[in-house]
Amino acid sequence: MTRGWWKHMVLILGAIIVLAPFYMMLSYSLKSPGEIDRGVGGFFGRQEMMVDPRCVALRQPDRADIDAARARFPGQDDAGIQAALQAETETACSMRPVVFNYTKAFTEAPLMRYLLNGVIVTVSIFLIQIVVALPAAYALAKLRFWGREAVFGLVLFCLLIPVHAIALPLYIMLAKLGLTNTYAALVVPWTISVFGIFLMRQFFMTVPDDLIDAARMDGMSELAIVWRVMLPTAIPALLAFAIFSIVAHWNDYFWPRIVVTGNRDLFTPPLGLREFKGDGDGSFFGPMMATATIIVTPLIVAFLIAQRRFIEGITLSGMK
Amino acid sequence: MANLKVTSVTKQFGETPVLKGITLDIADGEFVSLVGPSGCGKSTLLRIIAGLEAPTGGTVAIGDMDVTGMQAADRNLSMVFQSYALYPHLSVAENIAVPLRMREVTGLQRLPVIGGLMPGARGQKQSIATSVARAADRLEIGGLLNRKPGQLSGGQRQRVALGRALVRDPAAFLLDEPLSNLDAKLRVQTRAEIAELHRALNATFIYVTHDQVEAMTMSDRIAVMMGGEILQCAAPEIIYEDPDDIRVAEFIGSPKINILPLERYGSDLSLFGRSLDWHVTQDSPQVMQLGLRPEALHLTQSAPRLRGRVAHFENLGSEVFAQIALEDDAMRVTLRATPAERQMLGLGAEVGLAFDTRSAMAFDADGKRLRKIEAMAGVTSEVA
Numbered sequence: 013m014t015r016g017w018w019k020h021m022v023l024i025l026g027a028i029i030v031l032a033p034f035y036m037m038l039s040y041s042l043k044s045p046g047e048i049d050r051g052v053g054g055f056f057g058r059q060e061m062m063v064d065p066r067c068v069a070l071r072q073p074d075r076a077d078i079d080a081a082r083a084r085f086p087g088q089d090d091a092g093i094q095a096a097l098q099a100e101t102e103t104a105c106s107m108r109p110v111v112f113n114y115t116k117a118f119t120e121a122p123l124m125r126y127l128l129n130g131v132i133v134t135v136s137i138f139l140i141q142i143v144v145a146l147p148a149a150y151a152l153a154k155l156r157f158w159g160r161e162a163v164f165g166l167v168l169f170c171l172l173i174p175v176h177a178i179a180l181p182l183y184i185m186l187a188k189l190g191l192t193n194t195y196a197a198l199v200v201p202w203t204i205s206v207f208g209i210f211l212m213r214q215f216f217m218t219v220p221d222d223l224i225d226a227a228r229m230d231g232m233s234e235l236a237i238v239w240r241v242m243l244p245t246a247i248p249a250l251l252a253f254a255i256f257s258i259v260a261h262w263n264d265y266f267w268p269r270i271v272v273t274g275n276r277d278l279f280t281p282p283l284g285l286r287e288f289k290g291d292g293d294g295s296f297f298g299p300m301m302a303t304a305t306i307i308v309t310p311l312i313v314a315f316l317i318a319q320r321r322f323i324e325g326i327t328l329s330g331m332k
Numbered sequence: 333m334a335n336l337k338v339t340s341v342t343k344q345f346g347e348t349p350v351l352k353g354i355t356l357d358i359a360d361g362e363f364v365s366l367v368g369p370s371g372c373g374k375s376t377l378l379r380i381i382a383g384l385e386a387p388t389g390g391t392v393a394i395g396d397m398d399v400t401g402m403q404a405a406d407r408n409l410s411m412v413f414q415s416y417a418l419y420p421h422l423s424v425a426e427n428i429a430v431p432l433r434m435r436e437v438t439g440l441q442r443l444p445v446i447g448g449l450m451p452g453a454r455g456q457k458q459s460i461a462t463s464v465a466r467a468a469d470r471l472e473i474g475g476l477l478n479r480k481p482g483q484l485s486g487g488q489r490q491r492v493a494l495g496r497a498l499v500r501d502p503a504a505f506l507l508d509e510p511l512s513n514l515d516a517k518l519r520v521q522t523r524a525e526i527a528e529l530h531r532a533l534n535a536t537f538i539y540v541t542h543d544q545v546e547a548m549t550m551s552d553r554i555a556v557m558m559g560g561e562i563l564q565c566a567a568p569e570i571i572y573e574d575p576d577d578i579r580v581a582e583f584i585g586s587p588k589i590n591i592l593p594l595e596r597y598g599s600d601l602s603l604f605g606r607s608l609d610w611h612v613t614q615d616s617p618q619v620m621q622l623g624l625r626p627e628a629l630h631l632t633q634s635a636p637r638l639r640g641r642v643a644h645f646e647n648l649g650s651e652v653f654a655q656i657a658l659e660d661d662a663m664r665v666t667l668r669a670t671p672a673e674r675q676m677l678g679l680g681a682e683v684g685l686a687f688d689t690r691s692a693m694a695f696d697a698d699g700k701r702l703r704k705i706e707a708m709a710g711v712t713s714e715v716a
Contacts, residue, residue, distance in 0.1 A: 225384050226417035230496075231405035231434035244421035 034308075040301035044109035048297050059108050067105035073097040109298060116299035117306060121287035122276070127307070130281045133198045133268075134261045140203040141257055142250065149212035150238045154224055164213070170206040176266070183270055193278060197271035202261060208253050215249035216242060251318050259311060281307040334395030334503040335360045336381065336536060341390030343376055343560075350376050352560040353390070358504075363530050363537040364565075365547035368557035369583070374540045375508055377557070381538065382506050383407050394503050405434070410497035414509040416489045418481040424492050425477040428464045431500040436460070467499040470529075487518045494529070504536035511546060523549060544584050548572070556580045573691075578699035581623050587653055590629070590665040594620040594694065601709060603637065604659050610689075610709035620702060623693035626653065626668035629685050631676060636684025638665070642677050656683060 035055075040048055043057035073081075078093050085093045107115075117123055151157070152164050182201050183192070191197045219242065227237045243250075265282040272278045285307070288300035336358040343351040350373045358364050366374040379385040381392055383404035391400045399407050410431070418427050437456055468474045471491045481489055490510060497505055510526070511519045527550045530537050541547055547554045548568045555565040556579075564576045575581040581589045595602050596618055601610040603622065629638075640656040643664060652669045654677045667685065669677060676683065694702040694709070 220415050220417065222413040222415045222417035223419070225379075225382075225404075226411065226413055226496075227419075227430075228384060228404045229382060229409065229411045230431040236434075241419060244419075 037301045037304050037308075040297050041113050041305045042110045043298060044112070045296075045298055047109070057109055059110060061106045062109055062112060063102050063106045064112055068098075068101055071101045071105065073101070113298040113302040114306075116296065117302040120296075120299060121284050121303075123281075123284055123303060123306065125277065126279050126281045126284035127310075129195075129278060130262055130307075132195065133280055134258050136195070136199045137202045137261050138254060138257050140199070141205045141208050141253075144204050145208035145212050145253075146243060146246070147235065147238050148209045149216050150234075150242055152209070152213045153216035154219075154221070155234075167206050167209050167213075171210060179267070179270060186271060192271050193273060193275045195278065198268055198278070198280070201267070205253075205257065208257065211253050212246060212249060215246055219245060255315060255318065258314070262307075262311060334536065336504055336538070337391075337393040337396075338377070338381065339391045339393070341377070341380055341387045341392065343373070343380060343385070344388045350560050351380075351387070354560075354562055356555060356562060356565065358536060358538065361534045361536060363527075363539065363550060363552045365539045365541060365551040365554045366557055367541055367544060367547040367554055367583075370542055372557045373560040374542075374557045378411075378506050378508055378538060378540045382409055382411050408500070408503045409506055410500055410502040410504075411506040411508065412490075412493045412497050412510045414512055416481075416493040416513075418489060418492055418496075420481055423478050423480055424473065424484070424495075425461075425464050425468070427481065427492055428467055428495045428499050429460050431496060432460045432463060435500065463499050464495075467495040470498065471495050486514055487522065490514060490522060494526075498529075498533075502535070504538060507537065507539045509541055510539075511541070512543070519546075526550065544586065548584070554584075556583060558583070575623075575693070576701050578621060578623065578695040578701075581693060581695075585625060587626050587666045587668075590624045590626065591695075592622045592624065592663065592665070594622040596620070606637070608637065608709075612705050612708045616705055617696050617702075619697050620705070621695045621697070621699070623695060624665070624687050625691060626666045628687050628691040629665065629667045630687070631667070631669065631673055632684050632686040636686055638685040638687075640665070640683060640685065642679055642681045642683060645674075645677050645679070647671070647674065652677065656685065 039055045039057075042055070042059075043053050044060070044062045046062075047053035047057045073094055077097060078090055081093055081097055085096055088096070152160060152167070186192055186197050186201070191200070223241060223245075224237055227241045232240060262280075263282060264280070268278075268280045268283050272280075272283065281303075285300060285303055288296040288303065336356075338354055338356040338358075341351055341354045342349065354373075354377055356364075356377075366377060368374050376385060380387045383392075383399070383402060383406075387400065391398055393399060394407060394409070419430065422430070437453075437460075464477070465474065468477055471494055473488060473491045473495060476484065476488060476492070481492065484492065490513075493510070507526070511522055514522060523546055526537075526539075530550070539546070539550065548571075551568060553565055554568055554571050556563045556571060558579050564571060564580045566574075571580060571584050575584070578591065582591070592603060596612065596616055597607075599611050599614055601608045601612060601620075638656075638658055640658040643655045643657040643661075645652060645654040650671070652671060652674050654667045654669060655664050656667055657664050665685070689709070692706070694705045696702055
């Protein structure tokens with residue numbers, strides 16, 4: 013055994029701690045409720061056919077059904093027909109647990125709508141953050157103006173303010189403007205990201221001044237320099253920022269929970285998880301975990317795609 | 333193509349004066365080098381001419397039009413930067429096309445999809461492509477047009493930067509130490525190419541460098557700058573042979589000019605206490621300095637003016653530079669000798685030196701050239 017084995021042990025332990033919840037989430041999303049309750053079935057569960065009690069309850073045959081089905085079951089009395097119909101319903105309502113969990117995820121709540129809301133909100137936030145942060149960062153990094161250091165000091169100061177501390181005043185302002193229960197309430201408070209300004213400013217500091225002077229000589233306006241020169245060179249930094257921003261707002265439960273009070277059409281994916289919170293009749297862990305899996309999948313896929321671009325990046329090597 | 337006129341330009345960064353009243357007239361088609369040690373303000377002057385920096389006082393005129401308050405882009409000047417400053421995300425062709433696109437294509441036409449549908453877009457695209465191809469051919473980078481700057485060598489990047497400057501047909505070219513990031517061999521080659529390009533284009537070039545060889549070999553005129561002032565602006569041979577100031581004499585020339593103390597006793601000038609048989613008037617300054625280029629010195633056996641010991645020598649093949657310690661190591665002078673004289677220059681050998689009076693230069697204690705004294709001394713020595 014090599015001498016560094018204990019480092020690997022520590023790292024493996026850390027990885028297990030991080031991955032365990034994901035393992036549980038994925039495993040529960042595949043298992044039947046019984047298996048989840050009893051904690052059996054390994055990772056995949058046994059995938060035995062199961063009957064959806066809710067489906068059966070909804071399709072309970074009534075008088076009219078029995079009358080209509082009389083022709084199909086000649087010579088049977090009503091109780092017999094009812095029993096036969098019951099059996100048919102149970103067959104129709106039985107399915108594999110994995111199918112049950114994932115169909116429930118989509119049918120029980122308008123999950124597609126929630127996902128769409130999530131996309132609208134996170135993408136709007138990210139785009140507006142860039143529109144604000146890039147020119148601000150450019151000015152702070154490359155333009156000389158009176159009070160620049162003071163403004164940068166304010167940016168650093170704002171980094172220290174926790175979101176939860178200002179949540180209430182923000183909510184009150186939005187409420188006074190009549191903006192609660194709108195997309196605006198979900199997006200507007202996040203559009204100015206001081207972290208984004210700080211991150212991009214630090215990156216722009218490394219861009220040679222000559223490049224900006226060359227662009228000025230070539231006839232670009234200051235805004236053209238931001239969008240045509242700084243933005244393309246800043247792609248790696250922007251991707252890093254995108255991961256922070258998109259992950260934070262896609263997964264955010266706190267803020268949507270505050271400003272979206274009634275209108276379910278505005279629910280973001282994390283709010284959608286609440287739909288499976290059992291009130292009196294126990295929780296639906298299977299469909300709930302299926303929903304959670306569906307919610308995190310786009311993030312994981314996006315990260316894997318962006319990861320390659322991270323490493324490639326556009327290097328500034330063309331300038332030296 | 334245009335002439336360029338800089339009139340009493342000053343620049344201060346906070347309290348620090350960087351330029352102390354620069355006046356410079358550059359004729360149409362002239363190649364002028366701004367040369368000086370780092371921090372002398374030469375790059376600042378170039379940036380003021382370019383419009384990237386605003387002067388604290390004074391004016392800049394291009395083609396007899398005052399452009400002092402005008403933006404960089406509107407001055408129609410091209411600049412080549414030391415770091416080349418190519419756009420890393422654009423291909424070579426796109427890099428070269430940027431100045432034309434920014435000047436000739438409207439904002440609407442530059443939009444990705446709609447732009448192509450605008451009237452006249454196709455013709456413009458074609459004419460830009462033609463100009464880019466012509467510039468690329470001129471610099472022999474036609475084969476690189478689709479590459480990104482990151483895939484190019486230093487020399488190739490340098491050519492692309494030149495191409496970007498060339499394509500817009502500017503009033504003048506401004507070059508800010510364009511060769512300092514190249515290796516020595518490529519630098520010599522590119523130096524010649526830039527000089528040729530200047531002749532072919534017959535355009536005004538302003539070339540900033542700290543390398544005196546570049547300045548000497550390429551320019552019509554050299555402006556030697558030091559401490560925010562132009563000490564002398566003249567043709568390279570004049571700068572070398574007839575400098576106005578001891579700082580110019582010391583900066584230009586490699587190895588450096590030898591400076592020796594010169595004293596006046598009555599009407600007699602003497603060097604290290606020995607009389608030189610040079611006679612000047614009584615009102616001449618008491619203490620002066622004598623400047624002697626290494627090639628003005630030669631070895632002699634009879635009646636040497638200077639005596640010393642060889643302290644170090646460098647053989648470059650075609651010539652030998654020897655450092656001679658004079659007067660018990662009080663001072664060293666550099667001598668340029670021919671390879672034939674090498675055996676006389678063994679380490680520690682005692683040698684006698686004489687010098688050509690006509691190529692000796694006298695400076696006062698502050699470093700100003702004393703042409704009057706030289707004339708007086710020159711006449712007397714010729715008579716003697």
